[in-house]
Amino acid sequence: MILLIDAGNTRIKWRLQAAAGGLIHDEGAIAHENLAPLSRLRSTVAAPLRVVGSNVAGTETARRIRDALGVEGIEWLRPGAQACGVRNLYAEPGQLGADRWAALIGAHDLHAGACLVVMAGTATTVDLLSADGDFLGGLILPGVELMQQSLANGTAQLPLAAGSFAAQPRCTADAIRSGCLQAQAGAIERMFRQIAAQPGALCLLGGGAADAFADLLELPLKRFDNLVLHGLATVAAQPAGNTA
Numbered sequence: 001m002i003l004l005i006d007a008g009n010t011r012i013k014w015r016l017q018a019a020a021g022g023l024i025h026d027e028g029a030i031a032h033e034n035l036a037p038l039s040r041l042r043s044t045v046a047a048p049l050r051v052v053g054s055n056v057a058g059t060e061t062a063r064r065i066r067d068a069l070g071v072e073g074i075e076w077l078r079p080g081a082q083a084c085g086v087r088n089l090y091a092e093p094g095q096l097g098a099d100r101w102a103a104l105i106g107a108h109d110l111h112a113g114a115c116l117v118v119m120a121g122t123a124t125t126v127d128l129l130s131a132d133g134d135f136l137g138g139l140i141l142p143g144v145e146l147m148q149q150s151l152a153n154g155t156a157q158l159p160l161a162a163g164s165f166a167a168q169p170r171c172t173a174d175a176i177r178s179g180c181l182q183a184q185a186g187a188i189e190r191m192f193r194q195i196a197a198q199p200g201a202l203c204l205l206g207g208g209a210a211d212a213f214a215d216l217l218e219l220p221l222k223r224f225d226n227l228v229l230h231g232l233a234t235v236a237a238q239p240a241g242n243t244a
């Protein structure tokens, strides 16, 4: 059995599979505060269990996950210069978030053409992947909720209110909500222009906040939850994965 773990800043997503490319037994998402579901999961699985993960939530989180699972070693994905046909063009490949690296590997496995890999989580990332598998570069934005919160925190008059999207917002709450959603959609559409002319160019969109603006996007779009876990499975299926 193999357990795939995507430890993000808001939640920890997991998937239990028979083998790296095999049948999915179970999956879920948990809050950082309560890792008990991972301990329960471990006790239901007959050993041996291989654990492959990506973590952008810090070393303390990695330790807590290991303790909750009671396993010796977790194979945490370390972004490098290349893996599974994807080349990392970051100036310092190790600086790239492991979740972005896994998602790019997953995207390259799923789609033959150029794609824009968008993950709408705590932060939103918008990453360009060429048809050849080159990660050309990408954006990091505050996620939708972080954007809304930053306005409430940084101003006297702006509340953290539940607004709705409007093309021409005519109240404060709608103006905030629409501004944050348009910022996300606009950044994505502008990045997509760089690959739009290529045959089969596609935007792959995932993450917990994707529903908030998916309908606004005017580009070839495919929803995919969860690209990070798919990428981890792709890495795990390699004879010598780029994990440590």
Ligand SMILES: Nc1ncnc2c1ncn2[C@@H]1O[C@H](COP(=O)(O)OP(=O)(O)OP(=O)(O)O)[C@@H](O)[C@H]1O
Binding pocket: 007, 008, 009, 010, 011, 012, 013, 120, 121, 122, 123, 143, 144, 145, 146, 206, 207, 208, 209, 210, 211, 212
């Ligand atoms: N409909 C929504 N509108 C705005 N923000 C949302 C919406 N749904 C989720 N979010 C926010 O998006 C952020 C990430 O949500 P979620 O935990 O579901 O995504 P995630 O992909 O698991 O994130 P991460 O990998 O960063 O942990 C949270 O701050 C959450 O409150």
Ligand SMILES: CC(C)(CO)[C@@H](O)C(=O)NCCC(=O)O
Binding pocket: 008, 009, 056, 095, 096, 097, 098, 099, 100, 121, 123, 125, 140
């Ligand atoms: C951008 C986030 C927060 C998205 O989860 C994560 O991938 C991260 O912490 N990345 C490290 C910095 C970088 O990717 O350049």
Ligand SMILES: [K+]
Binding pocket: 009, 056
């Ligand atoms: K962070």
